[in-house]
């Protein structure tokens with residue numbers, strides 16, 4: 001059963017691998033960042049609450065984030081697995097996820113941690129562009145779309161995220177260090193954690209993930 005979590009600092013390559021994983025394994029991609037950005041674009045009350053935190057690089061409060069994931073995980077498409085990208089990011093979120101996953105009888109089967117050093121994270125985030133429609137990530141130098149400014153996957157327009165600037169990124173990296181990194185120990189203790197080298201090329205890394213996912217998927 002593929003009930004997976006992708007973890008790692010912003011820019012480590014989670015979103016890029018997520019797009020490849022969902023295409024091959026046909027499981028829903030649950031990206032809390034994408035869900036928040038959709039809520040902001042729609043102007044919902046939750047989106048309005050989240051926007052201030054996100055643009056400054058801070059985490060959205062746990063109660064808001066957990067409620068969002070609770071609703072998403074209870075949808076029928078998660079009954080055959082799911083890929084969490086960007087959640088959990090704090091210990092209380094990980095504890096809440098345990099309960100939610102039990103409720104839908106889909107306990108976490110694998111946590112993939114993307115390791116990537118700070119200078120590379122900064123380089124990637126400052127050149128990052130994302131599809132305004134499907135969220136697919138690109139980079140101005142190293143991951144260009146076939147047609148400039150246009151998403152390969154859906155034809156959507158590529159934009160730069162509001163929080164992809166150096167000031168917000170410094171705050172995001174600090175939040176990662178202090179709040180999210182402790183989760184590695186949390187999942188290591190449960191023998192669910194696998195670390196991969198986020199510096200590797202997109203395709204090389206995906207080829208490493210496939211056997212791992214195949215093995216977990218058939219269990």
Ligand code: ADP
Pocket residue numbers: 009010011032033034036053054055057058059060061065085086087088089090093163172
């Ligand atoms: P990145 O991994 O590049 O930082 P995401 O798209 O995953 O980007 O998240 C963007 C922002 O959305 C985060 O900086 C944070 O403000 C908010 N966010 C996303 N997921 C969570 C979460 N699980 N808990 C709290 N805030 C979150």
Ligand code: ZN
Pocket residue numbers: 131132133134135136151152153154155156
């Ligand atoms: Zn797209």
